[in-house]
Amino acid sequence: MAPEPATAPLFVPEEADVLARVAGMDIDHAAMAAASNIWRAAQTMRTHLERQVLRDDDLSWTGFSLLFNLWVWGAMETRALAASMGVTRATVSGVCDTLERRGLVERTGHDRDRRLVRLELTPAGRELIEGVFPRFNAGESALCAGLSRAEQETLADLLRRVVLTVKEAEADD
16 A cells, blocks of 8 residues: 655745745755744734734734733733733833723832832723633634644644743843
8 A cells, every 4th residue: 555645735825935035045944934934823813813803892912912911910010011912111101001091901100119110900901801802712713723632732832842942042142
């Protein structure tokens, strides 16, 4: 009996153009494909979830992320919140302005250092994130439906390894 033919790799149309451009270059094509597809998947999922879930509650991805972080970890100082979200303090400040006007978060001064600002959810903010998150997770689930549970777990594990590798590289800088 003949062996099963290897499954041909999947490509999205944009990837074929990139591969054609770099075909003759002495580069790590596998690493490039992995990194660019991590980026492409993240951007595609972000855009989809903003349009299909967050738009209904007039939330941006960053606004959702801010509310989610405060919901999970409680009140946070803006620097710690920015680091947790992977954005700048200026971004946190701008998003917080919008969410504060909507009555979803509030700023309070730090007990010992008046230069520091703490952010926390209001009851309306808590109610919103507790209503949005199950729909957001249903969207995540739908976007991962093409993978088996085992594949989802393997993918999550592999991505955690990438995250840890990046953190180690940053610690060395």
